[in-house]
Amino acid sequence: MNVHEYQAKEIFSKYGVPVPRGYVAHSVLEAVENAKKLGGNIWVVKAQIHAGGRGLGGGVKLARSLEEVEELASQILGMTLVTHQTGPEGKLVQKVYIEEGVDIADELYLGVVLDRAKEMPVIMASTEGGMEIEKVAAETPEKIVKVAIDPAIGFQAFHGRELAFGLGLAKEEIGKFMKFASALYKVYMENDAELIEINPLVKTGSGDFIALDGKMGFDDSALYRHPEIEAMRDISAEDPSEREAGEFGLSYIKLDGEVGCMVNGAGLAMGTMDTINYVGGTPANFLDVGGKASAQTVAKGFEIILKDQNVKSIFVNIFGGIVRCDRIANGILEATKLVDVTVPVIVRLDGTNALEAAEILKSANIANVISATDLEDGAKKAVAAARGEL
């Protein structure tokens, strides 16, 4: 689960990680009110979406008067922001964050993430703040300092020194930076975060460190023990089809091809997309129906897939394990009664009781339900059907 910048900063504040003062706004009026509340004569108007690269996409703007706050807020609220992390379709901006201006002397990068190879959290820091960190990693990897923290000992002073000296900080800055990094590590561990990124981390004219941006993602499996974080979930920022699928225990991601896919297991679902691609077609989606594949989940899957107007055929690829194929075949037949399936459905069932399943589908004799013998046969038939060649 991801949260917005303003929510990440709320969490940071609780742990003593310094952030600029700011208030979130849902309307232009509220944005101006927030700016008045903050006082001063310089504000930043920031689009709140679940993606990075907002500044380059035109979602972060500086205002020097209340009129400008009003103008910028009305521009940004309701815009569809496209950044390198949103995909070409972009994301609708429904909230803006109004923040006080900060005196920026230098911009750094600081992040905490799990290092899968070392199997412990790693703090990453870089002098190249404000840039895409992916770019820094690719072009000048020597400018990123990484320090892995063994949770058994936690954040120690030497970790902080390694980071601070690695960044080449001045003597009087080191203590402040170590305190900042230590607090951020605590934020990461105590909230079961998956990722924290502060880009930029600003060094102010007076030599203080402050999180100008904040991005946080959480381990979904650990949300049960963080109700206060789960309460921050912004359902409106999530894809409606993906969300609806999730409510039924399905995992769905829309793509832009023509062959809809319904598969059990994430690996086989990706493998099915790869097979469709290999035989010359284009997958319309990723859909993992999970371990059960009952009539209800299959029906829901059909419904979600068919919302996509590009879909010209559906390939149902189920490898029956503990759940027998004959039961899945009946489930599919049941589902075609629950949902008006308007495109050809190619069904490949393999594994336990596959022969019985084939018999069930054959005797049901439904015009647009076509059996396939194996994975490749199914993919070929689905691609041909999508082209009207079957």
Next chain:
Amino acid sequence: MSILVNKDTKVIVQGFTGKEGSFHAEQCLAYGTKIVGGVTPNKGGSEHLGKPVFNTVKEAVLATGATVSMIFVPPAFVADAVMEASDAGIELAVIITEGAPVRDMQMAKAYATKKGMSTIGPNCPGIITAEECKIGIMPGMIFKKGNVGLISKSGTLTYEGANQVCKEGFGITTAVGIGGDPIIGLSYKQLLPMFENDSETEAIVLIGEIGGDLEIQAAEFIKQHITKPVVAFIAGQTAPKGKRMGHAGAIVSGSAGTAAEKMAALEAAGVHVVKSPAHIGKKVAEVLNK
């Protein structure tokens, strides 16, 4: 021969009397797995599926001599179960449970490693030595005995791969579903040398996925240490990019974890990489019939 488990392996089940634990323990018993008991706190002294139930893993190990534990406890209790198993002298824990918090697994694995216990999973189908010992949730009947070892991150692709190998007239020595979570137990790099040293295994199937760099590490290892032919498939060549919030995880490993990158590394290591998962069985047959 086989790797890690065989017909003599004594297995206990943690979360024995729960719904999932019961169902799958019964299937494993039917397959011939030597399940010698189970652990469910507060149910010690009773019997379940004709096997004794213990309150603690220590008691179970003492009474039965079990060396492997199959773990079915709910996600919030996985770390505790893994650490208890390692503390009781279990040698291998097979963790089936899906949805254990990453931080918990990090701690539990670090402790298990310190205690000398290996783990498989979590969130995996388990391990099976064909026609001898099934510890997990895979459909046993598709695994015919043979000379091919299989390692896979994905559950259903394990079945797909094994099924294709068997349909080509070959079979499986041992198949291991290692799981795809951020923190997992035994991985390609630890399992490959076991298959290399197993006299019955003549070829190895490696099934990977996008994300992380375990397959890249496997490629480096194969290049230096594996003489047996390896057939590989990496799922996710057509997976959408940029769907994640950030790419910091990929930066740490120094690789973006794309399918193309992994396939190239494996090919450079002399692995027979197939582009479609439908070709795993055929490629194994081609390699073994040479």
